[in-house]
Amino acid sequence: QKEVEQNSGPLSVPEGAIASLNCTYSDRGSQSFFWYRQYSGKSPELIMFIYSNGDKEDGRFTAQLNKASQYVSLLIRDSQPSDSATYLCAVMNTGNQFYFGTGTSLTVIP
Amino acid sequence: DVKVTQSSRYLVKRTGEKVFLECVQDMDHENMFWYRQDPGLGLRLIYFSYDVKMKEKGDIPEGYSVSREKKERFSLILESASTNQTSMYLCASSSPAGTVYNEQFFGPGTRLTVL
Numbered sequence: 001q002k003e004v005e006q007n008s009g010p011l012s013v014p015e016g017a018i019a020s021l022n023c024t025y026s027d028r029g030s031q032s033f034f035w036y037r038q039y040s041g042k043s044p045e046l047i048m049f050i051y052s053n054g055d056k057e058d059g060r061f062t063a064q065l066n067k068a069s070q071y072v073s074l075l076i077r078d079s080q081p082s083d084s085a086t087y088l089c090a091v092m093n094t095g096n097q098f099y100f101g102t103g104t105s106l107t108v109i110p
Numbered sequence: 111d112v113k114v115t116q117s118s119r120y121l122v123k124r125t126g127e128k129v130f131l132e133c134v135q136d137m138d139h140e141n142m143f144w145y146r147q148d149p150g151l152g153l154r155l156i157y158f159s160y161d162v163k164m165k166e167k168g169d170i171p172e173g174y175s176v177s178r179e180k181k182e183r184f185s186l187i188l189e190s191a192s193t194n195q196t197s198m199y200l201c202a203s204s205s206p207a208g209t210v211y212n213e214q215f216f217g218p219g220t221r222l223t224v225l
Contacts, residue, residue, distance in 0.1 A: 008150075032212065032213075034213050034214075042218070042219070043200055043216040043217060043218050043219045044153075044200075044216050045216070046213050046214075046215070049213055088152075088153070090213075090214070092212065098143075098155075098204075098214060100152055100153040101152065102150070102151065102152035103152060
C-alpha cells in the first residue's frame with residue numbers, strides 16, 4: 001500500500017467552477033499535510049498546509065482534513081485557466097518521513 | 111524568501127560519465143533532499159541529509175551517492191551515468207521535523223539526459 005494516494009486524473013473543469021482534488025494516506029498518526037502545485041517543466045511550489053481536522057481557507061483555496069478517514073482534499077473555487085497544473089499531496093508521517101502522492105493533473109477549460 | 115538553487119537547469123552527459131549535481135539553500139535549513147521525477151512515477155526520494163556529513167538512503171539510492179560538507183550545500187553524484195538515469199532531478203530543503211513550518215522548498219530542477 002502506498003503511503004499517499006491520489007487519483008492521477010486528468011481532471012477537467014470549466015472556468016469558474018470548483019475543482020476538487022483528493023488524497024488518502026496510510027499512516028493514521030500522520031500530523032502534517034501539504035498541497036503543492038507543479039506547472040509543466042517547473043518544480044513544485046507549496047500552496048497550502050494543514051495540521052488540524054477541518055477546513056483551512058486561503059483565498060480561492062480550501063484544504064480539508066479528516067484524520068478519522070485519513071483523507072485530505074483541496075478545493076479550488078472560481079477555477080482559472082492559470083490553475084491548470086499538477087497538484088501534489090504530501091504527508092509527513094509519524095516517523096517524520098515526507099511522502100508525496102503521484103499528483104493529479106488539473107485542466108481548467110476557458 | 112527561501113531560495114534553493116541548483117547548478118544547472120539542463121545537462122546532457124554520456125553513458126559512463128561521472129555527473130555532479132549541486133544544490134545550495136540560503137535558509138539555514140538542516141534537512142536537504144534529492145528526488146527524481148519521472149512521468150507516472152511521481153517524486154521518488156534518492157537520498158536525504160539531516161545534518162552536515164550525514165546522509166540517509168531514500169527509496170532509490172542505487173547508482174547514486176551524495177555529499178554534504180557544508181550545511182547549505184548538498185551534492186548528488188552519479189558515479190557512472192546510465193541511460194535509465196535520464197530524469198528531472200529536484201533538490202529540496204526544510205527545517206527539522208517537529209518545527210511548525212517544516213514544508214519542503216524545492217529548487218528549479220535539473221533535467222538530465224544521458225545519451
